[in-house]
Amino acid sequence: MLRLLLGLVLLAPTAASAQIxxxxxxxxxxxxxxxxxxxxxxxxxxxxxDADCLGGGVCAMGIEVLLDLPSPEGIVLELGLGTRFLRxxxxxxxxxxxxxxxxxxxxxxxYVTRPEVMGRRVVQPYAGLNFGFAQLWNMRGxxxxxxxxxVDSEAFEVGATVGAFLDVAVLSGLFVEATYRHRRFDSLxxxxxxxxxxxxxxxxxxxxxxxxxxxxxxFRLTE
Numbered sequence: 679m680l681r682l683l684l685g686l687v688l689l690a691p692t693a694a695s696a697q698i699x700x701x702x703x704x705x706x707x708x709x710x711x712x713x714x715x716x717x718x719x720x721x722x723x724x725x726x727x728d729a730d731c732l733g734g735g736v737c738a739m740g741i742e743v744l745l746d747l748p749s750p751e752g753i754v755l756e757l758g759l760g761t762r763f764l765r766x767x768x769x770x771x772x773x774x775x776x777x778x779x780x781x782x783x784x785x786x787x788x789y790v791t792r793p794e795v796m797g798r799r800v801v802q803p804y805a806g807l808n809f810g811f812a813q814l815w816n817m818r819g820x821x822x823x824x825x826x827x828x829v830d831s832e833a834f835e836v837g838a839t840v841g842a843f844l845d846v847a848v849l850s851g852l853f854v855e856a857t858y859r860h861r862r863f864d865s866l867x868x869x870x871x872x873x874x875x876x877x878x879x880x881x882x883x884x885x886x887x888x889x890x891x892x893x894x895x896x897f898r899l900t901e
Contacts, residue, residue, distance in 0.1 A: 687857045708745040710756070712842070715740045715894025721767060723862065723887030729768025736888060738764040744896075752754070757877055758806070759786035764888065771879045778817030780861065782835055785810035789839070792825070800846070806839040812861045812886075819868070821877060828869035831884070835861040841895065850897045 716736040721727050731737040731888040742760030746823035756834040761783040812835040819827040841855025863884045868876055876882070 700842070704760075704872075708747075709743050710746055710900045711744045711896050713742045713758075713760075713894050713896040714742065715742075715853075715892045717762075717857070717890040717892040719888050719890035721886060722858075722889050723860070723885035726881045727767050727884065727886065728770050729767045729878055736764055736766040736890075738762055738888075738890060739890075740785070740892075740894075742787070744789075747788070752792065755792045755807035756789045756791075758785075758789060758808075760785045762810075764886070767886065769819075769881065771881070773822055773877060774880050775820040776817070776829075777820070778829075779815050780812055782810040782812045782859075782861075785835070787839065800844060802843040802845060804839075804841055804843065806841075808835075808837040808839060808857070810835045812863075814863065814866075814884075817882070825871065827871070830867045831863035831865060833861050833863045835859055841892070848865040850895065851890075853896055855892045855893050856893055857890045858888070859890070861885075862887065 717740070718732045718735055720735050729736045740760055740762035742758045745757045745759070747755040747757050758827055761781070762785050763779050763781050765779040767776075778839045785808060787808040788807045789803060789804050791804040791872060811832070814830055817829045819829055821827070837857055837859035839855050839857045841853055844852040844854075846852055863886065866882055866884065868880075
């Protein structure tokens with residue numbers, strides 16, 4: 679996103695460039711906090727995948743900035759812009775050693791909280807809708823002889839979040855949330871060295887949908 683904005687600034691006429699820079703400045707003026715998180719959970723979408731992180735599950739790490747949004751009376755809306763990496767899964771097919779991760783960039787979320795719930799209470803519940811652009815990142819497959827196969831694919835990701843923010847420190851606090859992400863890679867692009875066809879039993883699609891529990895720390899930049 680930052681590269682795109684920079685490109686627009688460089689290519690735009692002077693007046694338009696000034697307007698774009700003003701919009702970018704206004705966007706970052708709306709940032710109220712930054713959050714770091716780790717997650718653990720299960721793949722819920724594909725019998726062709728197994729998991730070996732955290733004792734038989736998958737794990738993830740993420741970072742997100744939160745921005746204030748214009749909100750109707752009675753609720754508070756925030757926009758989240760971030761990225762997330764999911765790892766710890768492999769193939770159930772015994773002839774395939776599958777290694778890599780799923781990267782979501784960007785991950786865009788909209789969160790809603792009722793102001794009377796926020797108030798000065800220690801526990802502040804919230805809910806959100808999420809979508810993003812997911813891709814297989816640094817993904818490789820190996821056969822029984824150790825031959826390396828590159829695999830790539832991209833997919834849209836959608837999901838939902840419910841959680842609670844624990845206001846336990848000045849300008850920062852712990853949050854815990856449950857999330858579901860639906861991400862289906864309908865067509866895998868395999869790079870097969872010296873072979874005309876994909877080995878038998880190897881997947882042509884992957885449904886890497888997950889149910890995760892996330893724990894993180896949010897650093898608030900404004901009161």
